[in-house]
Amino acid sequence: xxxxxxxxxxxxxxxxxxxxxxxxxxxxxxxxxxxxxxxxxxxxxxxxxxxxxxxxxxxxxxxxxxxxxxxxxxxxxxxxxxxxxxxxxxxxxxxxxxxxxxxxxxxxxxxxxxxxxxxxxxxxxxxxxxxxxxxxxxxxxxxxxxxxxxxxxxxxxxxxxxxxxxxxxxxxxxxxxxxxxxxxxxxxxxxxxxxxxxxxxxxxxxxxxxxxxxxxxxxxxxxxxxxxxxxxxxxxxxxxxxxxxxx
Amino acid sequence: xxxxxxxxxxxxxxxxxxxxxxxxxxxxxxxxxxxxxxxxxxxxxxxxxxxxxxxxxxxxxxxxxxxxxxxxxxxxxxxxxxxxxxxxxxxxxxxxxxxxxxxxxxxxxxxxxxxxxxxxxxxxxxxxxxxxxxxxxxxxxxxxxxxxxxxxxxxxxxxxxxxxxxxxxxxxxxxxxxxxxxxxxxxxxxxxxxxxxxxxxxxxxxxxxxxxxxxxxxxxxxxxxxxxxxxxxxxxxxxxxxxxxxxxxxxxxxxxxxxxxxxxxxxxxxxxxxxxxxxxxxxxxxxxxxxxxxxxxxxxxxxxxxxxxxxxxxxxxx
Numbered sequence: 052x053x054x055x056x057x058x059x060x061x062x063x064x065x066x067x068x069x070x071x072x073x074x075x076x077x078x079x080x081x082x083x084x085x086x087x088x089x090x091x092x093x094x095x096x097x098x099x100x101x102x103x104x105x106x107x108x109x110x111x112x113x114x115x116x117x118x119x120x121x122x123x124x125x126x127x128x129x130x131x132x133x134x135x136x137x138x139x140x141x142x143x144x145x146x147x148x149x150x151x152x153x154x155x156x157x158x159x160x161x162x163x164x165x166x167x168x169x170x171x172x173x174x175x176x177x178x179x180x181x182x183x184x185x186x187x188x189x190x191x192x193x194x195x196x197x198x199x200x201x202x203x204x205x206x207x208x209x210x211x212x213x214x215x216x217x218x219x220x221x222x223x224x225x226x227x228x229x230x231x232x233x234x235x236x237x238x239x240x241x242x243x244x245x246x247x248x249x250x251x252x253x254x255x256x257x258x259x260x261x262x263x264x265x266x267x268x269x270x271x272x273x274x275x276x277x278x279x280x281x282x283x284x285x286x287x288x289x290x291x292x293x294x295x296x297x298x
Numbered sequence: 299x300x301x302x303x304x305x306x307x308x309x310x311x312x313x314x315x316x317x318x319x320x321x322x323x324x325x326x327x328x329x330x331x332x333x334x335x336x337x338x339x340x341x342x343x344x345x346x347x348x349x350x351x352x353x354x355x356x357x358x359x360x361x362x363x364x365x366x367x368x369x370x371x372x373x374x375x376x377x378x379x380x381x382x383x384x385x386x387x388x389x390x391x392x393x394x395x396x397x398x399x400x401x402x403x404x405x406x407x408x409x410x411x412x413x414x415x416x417x418x419x420x421x422x423x424x425x426x427x428x429x430x431x432x433x434x435x436x437x438x439x440x441x442x443x444x445x446x447x448x449x450x451x452x453x454x455x456x457x458x459x460x461x462x463x464x465x466x467x468x469x470x471x472x473x474x475x476x477x478x479x480x481x482x483x484x485x486x487x488x489x490x491x492x493x494x495x496x497x498x499x500x501x502x503x504x505x506x507x508x509x510x511x512x513x514x515x516x517x518x519x520x521x522x523x524x525x526x527x528x529x530x531x532x533x534x535x536x537x538x539x540x541x542x543x544x545x546x547x548x549x550x551x552x553x554x555x556x557x558x559x560x561x562x563x564x565x566x567x568x569x570x571x572x573x574x575x576x577x578x579x580x581x582x583x584x585x586x587x588x589x590x591x592x593x594x595x596x597x598x599x600x601x602x603x604x605x606x607x608x609x610x611x612x613x614x615x616x
Binding site: 062064065068070088089092144145146149168171172173174175176177178180181183184185187188189190191192193195205208209210211212213214215216217218219220223226229230260261262263264265266267268269270273274276277278279280281282283284285287288289290291292295297298 | 367368370371374398400401402403406407411414415427432434435439441442478479482483484485486487488491541542544547548549551592593594597598599607610611614
């Protein structure tokens with residue numbers, strides 16, 4: 052089994068989000084970077100679990116980014132990946148990212164391509180599906196469970212109001228969400244071993260962006276909480292009904 | 299040049315978000331000075347001509363088409379064929395699993411720019427720019443779509459729906475659906491539950507409920523409000539509640555009109571999933587709980603006393 056895990060570099064959840072250049076660029080001067088949680092906790096860990104069960108499995112990790120993305124690739128290798136690939140390009144929109152990944156994926160002839168449900172920075176949730184379309188592969192979004200038997204997979208997915216179990220043969224693209232695997236922390240052996248694992252840098256193809264971010268806004272400041280005493284529940288319900296009109 | 303709304307459905311029913319989808323698409327077509335229509339693949343029990351009240355007078359239906367997000371490759375090809383034949387240049391999807399699979403696939407097939415979870419109508423003065431929440435709701439971004447054909451999905455509860463007495467003309471179409479490479483083995487729908495993606499009110503519980511055996515008071519309030527049920531991450535991680543109820547940055551992101559959080563302190567990861575709610579009500583016995591800073595209304599006190607009194611107050615209102 053040959054697996055590709057596409058990961059992205061996102062600001063740490065607790066990072067304060069600010070903008071510069073007239074609100075057209077994120078101000079990343081003090082941003083702490085992490086592997087996008089959906090990519091790390093669910094996709095990457097599940098891929099490594101498959102490798103642990105079948106040591107013949109090869110797990111490649113890929114990201115689109117400049118050299119600033121190397122630390123997240125090394126962490127992914129420390130968690131158990133075999134080789135990392137960095138496509139040397141600033142991540143633009145979902146289509147350009149998916150197109151770059153598709154070029155590498157096609158050449159690599161992978162059986163399973165893992166992505167996270169979405170990235171926690173731009174919350175687009177579309178790279179996996181675009182990648183699947185470019186490769187003309189099935190796409191299983193919102194996957195919470197993956198069982199493999201040879202080249203046949205049974206995948207449990209969230210659907211509105213419940214879940215669905217699907218059968219699909221490799222190759223396919225899967226978008227993972229909570230339930231797929233449990234978060235892991237790399238151990239010292241993994242961290243030391245990751246230093247000597249290959250990290251390949253691939254030059255990008257020229258792909259046109261279909262979308263561009265013109266500007267950012269911060270949400271309007273809240274007026275502050277209006278507190279009620281215990282015992283005033285009926286007053287609160289009345290306000291929600293008559294003033295806020297949400298009941 | 300025209301606008302097409304893709305109607306999502308399941309278990310024989312159109313999704314609750316369809317009204318918002320059609321009203322938005324009609325308003326967008328009006329702003330663009332063009333026509334609007336809707337497409338539905340498969341069959342539903344609803345009377346489709348009634349959907350004309352949301353401003354879309356023409357609905358195309360393929361009654362022979364299968365319809366499931368697992369078939370997203372085949373659905374994409376069929377919709378692309380329809381879009382090309384009808385010379386459509388703006389395709390609108392509702393929020394939900396269809397917008398996670400078919401909408402982006404379609405954008406790739408049509409070489410069209412795609413923006414998910416748009417909030418409000420686009421700005422059209424200088425092209426086509428759509429606002430959406432980014433950084434897990436900590437900011438908004440204006441995305442300009444640079445291509446002639448555009449695909450967007452709209453965020454739930456983000457557009458005001460007005461209705462009229464109009465009806466829609468439903469026309470049968472026949473699209474070629476390729477065989478799916480995915481076989482659906484089973485579908486398990488939780489009966490009687492309002493899916494979080496469709497809920498305009500959500501009632502959520504956290505560790506302050508102390509255990510799964512205490513969830514009845516959360517369920518009672520949700521039932522009285524016809525609300526969706528949710529929980530915080532520690533609650534689903536502890537197995538008190540199923541994973542699909544977990545709202546937060548690594549669970550589901552929701553944007554209901556009203557979010558009531560009981561016994562949830564409001565960690566930043568939780569806020570990332572709920573901060574686009576229109577009105578947030580927080581109930582917690584710790585007056586220093588960070589969630590009060592993000593809330594519109596709050597009650598400091600014991601959830602075990604307050605939730606039943608809220609339920610009683612809602613029942614009195616009804």
